[in-house]
Amino acid sequence: MEVQIISRESIKPSSPTPLDLKTHKLCLLDQFRNNVYAPRVLYYPLNQDDLSSAIDIDHIVSKRLQLLKQSLSETLVRFYPLAGKLTKNFSVDCNDEGVYFVEAVAKSLLNELLIQPDPSLRNKLFPVDGSQQRGQVAGAHVAKVQVTSFACGGLVICACISHTFGDGTSFSSFMKAWAATARNKTSEEEAIYTCPNYDASSLFLPNKDDLFHQLRAISNASYTRFFETGRFVTRRFVFDTEAIAELKDKAKSSRVQNPTRIEALSAILSRSIMAVLNKKSSSHRPTLLSHAVNLRTKARPPLSEYLIGNIVWQTNALCTEEEVDLDGLVWLLREAISKFDGDFVKNLQGVGGLLELSEAIKHEAEAYSDAKNRIMFSSWCTFGSYGIDFGWGKPIWVSCVGLDGSILEFSPVVILMDTRFGDGIEAWVSLLEEDMALLEVDKNLLEFATIDPSPLKLAKQQ
Structure with a gap:
């Protein structure tokens, strides 16, 4: 499977993070975690049965990519630490630099990957930041995303956060909020998914002694x-x-x-x-x-x-x-x-x-x-x-x-x-x-x- 990187960019919050929130302190339990990424990969077929026979796949993919970027930008207003970078002082610099976002294209069909998945091929879906040393904490992106589009119009979204910042439950809250924002859900569902709680450092006090x-x-x-x-x-x-x-x-x-x-x-x-x-x-x-x-x-x-x-x-x-x-x-x-x-x-x-x-x-x-x-x-x-x-x-x-x-x-x-x-x-x-x-x-x-x-x-x- 040949995967070509089209662009690398930073998706910033749609509005700036307030000055009093510019530093996010990690909690005591965070301080025992190393900077590793545990990516989750989600595979979305085009589902052409629900569309017209005369569809423009490139147009549909382009619209979906734009929706992903825009909704991610809006979601980061509430999940603002994800748009920052880790520091060596057990904190996140919430500088609004943005989520590391890679757009890629695979010339093959999504079904070709799914018929008999090859674990080594899945690594091509992971957003690798060439400037980042393995395990390095200071300056590391808190969150990374790669969206790979296939010739059939299918999309694969590979997203991850640094384990220094949060666990799988934290990551799931973010992904659900991002998806709810993309679907423009503004009622009870949005209220549940888009209100992250940042009290961990007040409950589990960080320490440096x-x-x-x-x-x-x-x-x-x-x-x-x-x-x-x-x-x-x-x-x-x-x-x-x-x-x-x-x-x-x-x-x-x-x-x-x-x-x-x-x-x-x-x-x-x-x-x-x-x-x-x-x-x-x-x-x-x-x-x-x-x-x-x-x-x-x-x-x-x-x-x-x-x-x-x-x-x-x-x-x-x-x-x-x-x-x-x-x-x-x-x-x-x-x-x-x-x-x-x-x-x-x-x-x-x-x-x-x-x-x-x-x-x-x-x-x-x-x-x-x-x-x-x-x-x-x-x-x-x-x-x-x-x-x-x-x-x-x-x-x-x-x-x-x-x-x-x-x-x-x-x-x-x-x-x-x-x-x-x-x-x-x-x-x-x-x-x-x-x-x-x-x-x-x-x-x-x-x-x-x-x-x-x-x-x-x-x-x-x-």
């Missing part, structure tokens, strides 16, 4: 000690409704009588990936299973889902057994997540937040010092990405960007996403190339999952 820097170093070390350098690849393992129901049934126990979809899938993927990692090392290696947990829903009362920032923390479950059943893994996960309750979130707030986080970080560093491997999970299943409609219909598919061919220092990563109609789950698994070669022939996993099926086939079946 010596203790904070020590904790950040410990936290970073707890991630990087598991990194492996090599060529990573990404595969989609898709679980349909029947497979998920069967897995939930197998994962039942007296301790967890009703496993969730996420728990059941996390269990089988953990078991299979651990088997691969143990086989490579020719010995059993204790493995840390890490899950990102949304703290908004754990607070009592719950925090607003429109609270902007990284209102998440990693929960860890250490698996020391060489062979463990699905129900045992579900129990480990359930127990780990239960530690994040209303008291935990409350104690992170205010002047004592750093000390509470200090205890948690130091405890985990000691408790899991024997772990040799780590598998990181993140669920995007509640983000509502398939409902993002800019005025020409909902996306036919939503994806991540694969790591294929990348030489990286990384841990095994699993991202869980809903299928189009929400009844199935796509597990995006990134592993070293030699490890993936073993995982993609794992009979226990393939009993329930299909590898890299066409999104078009899934849409037709559903």
